[in-house]
Amino acid sequence: MSDGLEVEALTVQRGDLTICRDVDLVVPRGEITVLLGANGAGKTTLLDGIAGMLPAASGTVALGGRRIDRLAVHRRARAGLGYAEQGRSVFSRLTVAQNLVVVDRSGSALERAFDLFPRLAERRDVRAGLLSGGEQQMLVVARALATRPTVLMVDELSLGLAPQMVRTLVDALVELAASGVGILLVEQFVEIALAVGSIAHVMHRGRIVRTDTCAALLAERTSALSPYYLGGAGGSSGGSAGGTATPADDEN
Ligand SMILES: Nc1ncnc2c1ncn2[C@@H]1O[C@H](COP(=O)(O)OP(=O)(O)O)[C@@H](O)[C@H]1O
Ligand SMILES: [Mg+2]
Numbered sequence: 001m002s003d004g005l006e007v008e009a010l011t012v013q014r015g016d017l018t019i020c021r022d023v024d025l026v027v028p029r030g031e032i033t034v035l036l037g038a039n040g041a042g043k044t045t046l047l048d049g050i051a052g053m054l055p056a057a058s059g060t061v062a063l064g065g066r067r068i069d070r071l072a073v074h075r076r077a078r079a080g081l082g083y084a085e086q087g088r089s090v091f092s093r094l095t096v097a098q099n100l101v102v103v104d105r106s107g108s109a110l111e112r113a114f115d116l117f118p119r120l121a122e123r124r125d126v127r128a129g130l131l132s133g134g135e136q137q138m139l140v141v142a143r144a145l146a147t148r149p150t151v152l153m154v155d156e157l158s159l160g161l162a163p164q165m166v167r168t169l170v171d172a173l174v175e176l177a178a179s180g181v182g183i184l185l186v187e188q189f190v191e192i193a194l195a196v197g198s199i200a201h202v203m204h205r206g207r208i209v210r211t212d213t214c215a216a217l218l219a220e221r222t223s224a225l226s227p228y229y230l231g232g233a234g235g236s237s238g239g240s241a242g243g244t245a246t247p248a249d250d251e252n
Contacts, residue, residue: 082149
């Protein structure tokens with residue numbers, strides 16, 4: 001177990017506000033772990049806390065059995081933690097190949113990216129700004145792989161994409177997991193994620209409120225999940241306005 005990512009009792013704040021409270025989470029290598037929850041539940045904040053972009057107020061993060069929670073962002077990355085951030089974009093004026101070379105001069109990132117996404121190989125000399133949304137997300141994932149992560153966190157790749165493209169991207173994640181990478185997948189296409197994941201965690205107001213096998217959650221379908229999505233702005237984007245997206249709401 002200790003060869004993956006282990007998060008224990010992690011509490012993450014933004015400024016003075018506690019957004020994620022007391023989160024326990026394991027991401028074993030070789031499988032896909034799914035993190036679900038409505039807009040504003042705190043998923044991105046949790047990932048930012050794990051990656052070191054936000055400081056942890058308390059709790060621990062370990063990778064491969066080694067504590068990384070005191071390390072700076074780039075050192076966590078070097079330790080093997082990959083992060084394809086929500087809304088991350090590519091260098092639009094650089095070509096596909098150049099986008100990969102700037103994160104890894106050795107050229108091996110290029111090779112591995114083209115292996116995983118043959119589509120990117122066909123487009124290697126095209127400026128990234130001219131790629132389709134799905135192709136750009138392939139490139140975002142490929143860039144996150146440049147450091148050869150043992151665990152990769154992927155935050156809502158699907159924003160604005162058609163389900164078919166989401167499947168293509170998720171299929172690549174399945175292939176990555178089969179090669180031994182542990183994947184933590186945040187995905188609004190819940191059923192696509194549950195179909196490929198092993199364990200799923202449901203986050204609500206900054207806490208993990210349910211952990212189960214993806215198969216069990218998929219069997220229950222929306223009945224299991226709708227309580228957490230109702231009132232959470234539910235749909236594709238723009239959710240946190242209007243007072244429904246509430247951070248961990250206790251004794252501040
Ligand atoms: N940059 C930010 N500054 C202040 N509050 C934020 C910021 N980003 C998110 N939040 C708040 O933190 C809570 C959790 O947001 P987020 O982690 O983005 O949730 P999710 O990824 O599950 O949609 C929400 O209440 C949101 O409004
Ligand atoms: Mg988010």
